[in-house]
Amino acid sequence: MAHLSKYAATIFLAVLAAGAASVCFSATWEDIRAQEIAQCQQGEMETWHDSVDRPAVASPMKFAYSHTLAPSWFDEATVLAAVQQAAKGWSTCGIPVSVVAIQGGGTVPPGSISVVWSELGSRHNFGLANMGDRTISLGPSAFQLLQTRNPSYDSRQTLQMVISHEMGHLFGVMAHSKRCVDVTSYYDDSKGGHCSIRGGASLPPGVEYRSVLPTACDIQRCRAANAAEH
Numbered sequence: 001m002a003h004l005s006k007y008a009a010t011i012f013l014a015v016l017a018a019g020a021a022s023v024c025f026s027a028t029w030e031d032i033r034a035q036e037i038a039q040c041q042q043g044e045m046e047t048w049h050d051s052v053d054r055p056a057v058a059s060p061m062k063f064a065y066s067h068t069l070a071p072s073w074f075d076e077a078t079v080l081a082a083v084q085q086a087a088k089g090w091s092t093c094g095i096p097v098s099v100v101a102i103q104g105g106g107t108v109p110p111g112s113i114s115v116v117w118s119e120l121g122s123r124h125n126f127g128l129a130n131m132g133d134r135t136i137s138l139g140p141s142a143f144q145l146l147q148t149r150n151p152s153y154d155s156r157q158t159l160q161m162v163i164s165h166e167m168g169h170l171f172g173v174m175a176h177s178k179r180c181v182d183v184t185s186y187y188d189d190s191k192g193g194h195c196s197i198r199g200g201a202s203l204p205p206g207v208e209y210r211s212v213l214p215t216a217c218d219i220q221r222c223r224a225a226n227a228a229e230h
């Protein structure tokens with residue numbers, strides 16, 4: 001009997017330890033981040049007020065990707081898949097989306113939004129959305145710099161984030177979000193202001209907190225921006 005009760009006590013302690021571990025886990029930034037991506041709570045759609053949301057540049061949204069001038073370590077299928085993933089994410093805003101690949105020298109179908117690699121168009125940023133030209137320009141030199149400085153980092157994450165972010169502007173989400181996790185966020189305003197995390201936590205150092213795809217709040221803002229049109 002003594003042996004059995006000792007065994008039972010050990011199990012009990014193990015359960016307690018497991019319980020403690022799970023409580024601890026629920027407070028990690030990964031878990032809060034996942035919750036923030038999945039749901040948008042009241043009062044969380046705060047922006048930096050650096051622009052004004054507006055309806056999408058087109059409906060339906062047709063994206064045409066050209067791989068010309070892409071960095072050598074990104075193959076066409078990888079970038080095209082990232083454009084498709086971003087488009088799929090933003091389509092839950094309620095606007096139909098399609099994506100095609102344009103082969104070298106091919107013409108962009110009328111009414112399409114071009115996704116291209118261009119130093120001029122991106123102005124040396126990772127990406128830039130031009131509403132007038134209906135173009136998303138990705139920056140070869142910015143990705144080159146990232147690769148040079150941090151070769152072990154998977155730059156496909158950055159690629160996905162940049163495409164999702166710029167696509168959001170074309171969907172009408174113009175102002176940058178103050179919620180760190182949103183793909184349309186800015187972490188700070190360079191005047192001492194910082195983005196916010198649910199529960200008041202600070203940005204965990206050395207990690208990319210921003211989502212690579214549109215979050216629940218990104219989509220909610222997109223729906224609000226396009227509400228009058230649909």
Ligand SMILES: [Zn+2]
Pocket residue numbers: 165166169176
């Ligand atoms: Zn932006």
